[in-house]
Every structure is written in structure tokens, then in C-alpha cells.
Amino acid sequence: MNIKEKLNIIRRNIRYYLIMMVVAVIQSVPFSKLNKLKMLFIKAIKLFGAKELKKAYNLIPEEFSSRKKQIIDGMVENIALIIIEFINYDKIKKNNPNYCKIENWEIIEKIQKEGKVPLLLVGHFCNWEVLGFELVKAGLDLTAIARPNSCPKMTDYINSIRAKHNLKIIMQNNIHEAIKLLNQNKPVAILSDLNAKEWGYQVDFFGRKASFYSAPVIISVRSKMPLIPVFPERQANGNIIIKVKEPIVWKENESMKDRIQKYAKVYEEEYRKFPEMWLWIHDKYKSAEKGKLK
Numbered sequence: 001m002n003i004k005e006k007l008n009i010i011r012r013n014i015r016y017y018l019i020m021m022v023v024a025v026i027q028s029v030p031f032s033k034l035n036k037l038k039m040l041f042i043k044a045i046k047l048f049g050a051k052e053l054k055k056a057y058n059l060i061p062e063e064f065s066s067r068k069k070q071i072i073d074g075m076v077e078n079i080a081l082i083i084i085e086f087i088n089y090d091k092i093k094k095n096n097p098n099y100c101k102i103e104n105w106e107i108i109e110k111i112q113k114e115g116k117v118p119l120l121l122v123g124h125f126c127n128w129e130v131l132g133f134e135l136v137k138a139g140l141d142l143t144a145i146a147r148p149n150s151c152p153k154m155t156d157y158i159n160s161i162r163a164k165h166n167l168k169i170i171m172q173n174n175i176h177e178a179i180k181l182l183n184q185n186k187p188v189a190i191l192s193d194l195n196a197k198e199w200g201y202q203v204d205f206f207g208r209k210a211s212f213y214s215a216p217v218i219i220s221v222r223s224k225m226p227l228i229p230v231f232p233e234r235q236a237n238g239n240i241i242i243k244v245k246e247p248i249v250w251k252e253n254e255s256m257k258d259r260i261q262k263y264a265k266v267y268e269e270e271y272r273k274f275p276e277m278w279l280w281i282h283d284k285y286k287s288a289e290k291g292k293l294k
Contacts, residue, residue, distance in 0.1 A: 012151035019154065026087045031095040034084055041080035049076075049281075056280035061206040064275055074276025078126065078234065086129045086161065096239070100134045100232075104244040108140075111226055111247070117182045118228045119220050120189040121248070123267055126232040126277045128191060131242055133165040135189070135230070143168040143181055144189040145215075175215055175222075182223040189230075192216045193267050194282055198290035203261040205268055210284045211291030217259045221250060229266045233274060257294055 029037050046053065053072055060068050085092060092099050111118050120135070122128050122144075136142050144162075146169050149155040159169050170177045178188045192213045200211035220227040226247035232240045248263055271278045 013153065016151050016153045016157075020157070023087055023157075026084060029088075031088075031091055034088065034092070038077070038080045038084060041083065042076055045076050045079055052281045055283065059280050059283060059285065060275065061208070063206070063272075067275070071276045071280070075278070075280060078277055079279070081234075081238070082127050082129065085127050089130060089133055089165065098239055100130060100240045100242060102134060102138055102242045102244065105138065107228065107244045107246060111228070117185050117223075117225050118187045119178070119182060119216070119223065119225045120187065121216055121227050121229045121263060121266065122189050122191050123193040123231065123270070124191060124279045124282065125193075125271065126234050126240060126274070128232065129162070130240060131230065131232045132162065132167045132189060134232075134240075134242055135187075136166045140187045141168075142187050142189060143170055143178075145170055145174045145178060145191070147171065147194075175218055178215075178219045179223045182219070182225045188219070190216050190219065192263070193278075193284075195284050195286055195288075196291060197287045200291045201257045201260045202288055202291035202293055203257060203264045205264055205284060206272075208285055209288045209291075210264070211288045212260050212264045214256055214260060216263055217250075217256060220248075221259075227263065229263075229270070231270050234277060255294065257292070 026037065053076065056075065057068055057072050060071055064071055108118055118140075120142075122131060132142060132144055144167060148171050149158065155171075162169055170181075174190075178190065181188050192215060194213075196211040196213040198211075200213045202209045203212055204210075205212075216227055219225075228247050229245040230242060231245070232242045234240050245266070248266060250259055250262075254262075
């Protein structure tokens with residue numbers, strides 16, 4: 001290990017302990033004061049994340065040109081809420097029983113009655129962590145595919161909260177493990193809206209080329225299980241409605257790129273409705289040209 005790598009580890013560990021100090025503060029705040037905490041977080045994100053927010057502003061498609069500032073402000077508020085809700089989920093649920101509701105659950109039930117197991121297509125949208133907790137509460141023995149954090153200690157902490165709410169996680173051999181779970185009648189959730197770069201395929205996303213992973217298609221086709229989009233949508237009062245969509249249908253003559261375009265279009269349609277709910281700080285277009293063309 002060279003000096004640069006050692007310094008990176010030290011920086012990540014320092015960042016971890018600073019974050020855990022913030023976590024302790026969040027956990028100590030009573031429910032009645034969470035809105036004030038949200039406003040404090042919004043100010044902090046705008047102050048310390050100014051560079052990232054400027055980049056995100058420039059990534060927002062021109063179709064939203066008149067609303068860019070509004071979208072960034074909404075995204076910042078959503079980021080603050082993601083943090084607070086993830087750490088204080090039990091406290092919020094106890095004080096607000098209507099905090100989350102699920103619509104169209106009958107789609108899941110119908111699939112299960114047909115002897116199938118749902119492969120859920122989820123995005124980094126609204127609060128995807130709470131989405132997982134709620135689906136488990138609804139009765140799914142759910143496992144989600146997730147990326148590890150650059151700091152192993154942070155990965156362990158985040159996974160400990162997920163485990164507390166019975167949400168299982170896989171981070172290695174994702175395709176193989178997901179197919180294995182589905183064949184064991186265990187649902188899987190996959191978040192596939194991050195930049196796939198050279199590991200993905202170039203498809204259209206808000207009028208520009210972006211690289212998307214093939215994993216959702218591969219897992220669905222090989223396991224013969226339906227790919228079902230599920231999106232949480234935050235309401236004006238802060239509550240969340242989780243909407244289950246109809247399965248994405250594959251056709252025999254479709255190429256891999258065609259199928260990836262099909263699920264990317266589902267993301268686009270949902271994010272177009274609530275652009276402030278998606279994390280534009282993820283540069284979806286960077287190095288898109290490295291993605292496969294066919």
C-alpha cells in the first residue's frame with residue numbers, strides 16, 4: 001500500500017467518525033424538531049456541496065430549463081429527508097402511521113399467485129431506503145443489490161440499519177446471487193440508474209446518450225421472472241406513496257440494447273414527473289461513449 005492509498009483510508013475514516021457524530025445528533029432529536037433539523041441540513045448541503053450542486057444544475061435537461069433552480073432546491077430538500085428518514089425511520093413511523101402507503105400491491109400478489117417472484121426495478125429516487133423497509137413490512141422477504149461505500153466502516157453501518165429492518169443486501173456476484181434467490185422464491189430489488197460507463201450500453205435518457213447496466217435484463221430473462229418498476233413518490237405533506245407499476249414486457253426479437261432502452265424509458269418517465277426527487281448529482285452522462293452500442 002502506497003502513501004496515497006494510506007492517506008485515502010485515513011480521510012475516509014475521519015469522514016466516517018464525523019458522520020457518526022452527526023448521526024448521534026439526528027438520533028437524539030425528538031420527532032417534533034425534525035423539521036428544524038431538515039432546514040439545518042438543507043443549509044449545510046448548500047454550503048458544503050456547492051460544487052456538486054452546480055454540476056447537477058448543469059446536468060438537468062433543457063426541457064426543465066425554467067425550473068432548474070426549483071429542481072435543485074427540491075433535490076437538496078429530498079437529500080436532507082433521505083438522511084433523516086433513514087436514521088429515524090422507526091421514530092417517524094411511530095409518530096406518523098400514514099407516513100408511507102403502498103399502491104397497486106395487487107400487482108405483486110397476482111405475480112405471486114402465478115408462481116412467479118418479483119424482480120423489482122428501483123431507482124435512487126425519493127427515498128429508496130424507506131421503500132425497501134416498507135416492502136419488507138408488507139411481507140416481502142426482500143434482498144436488494146447495493147454498492148459498497150468507499151469506506152468499509154460506513155458500508156457496515158448502513159447495512160446494519162438495513163438489517164435492523166430485515167432488508168437483506170448482496171454486494172458481490174450480484175447477477176448470479178440474484179438469480180439464485182429468485183429461483184428460491186425470494187424477491188430481489190435492483191437499483192440500475194447509476195452511470196454504467198464501459199460496463200453498460202448506450203441508450204437515450206432525456207435526449208442524451210447515457211450508459212445503463214444490462215443486469216436487470218439478464219437477471220429477469222435468465223430467471224424468467226418479471227421486472228416490476230416500483231417508485232416512491234413524496235407528497236406535498238412529506239408522506240410517501242409507493243407505487244407498484246405493471247411488469248416490463250420483453251419481446252423475443254428485442255436486442256439487449258432494446259431491452260435496456262425499455263427499462264431506461266421507465267426511469268425517464270417517472271423522473272420527468274418528479275425531477276426534484278432524483279439525484280442529479282450522479283453524473284449519468286459522463287463517459288457514456290464508453291458504453292456498448294450493440
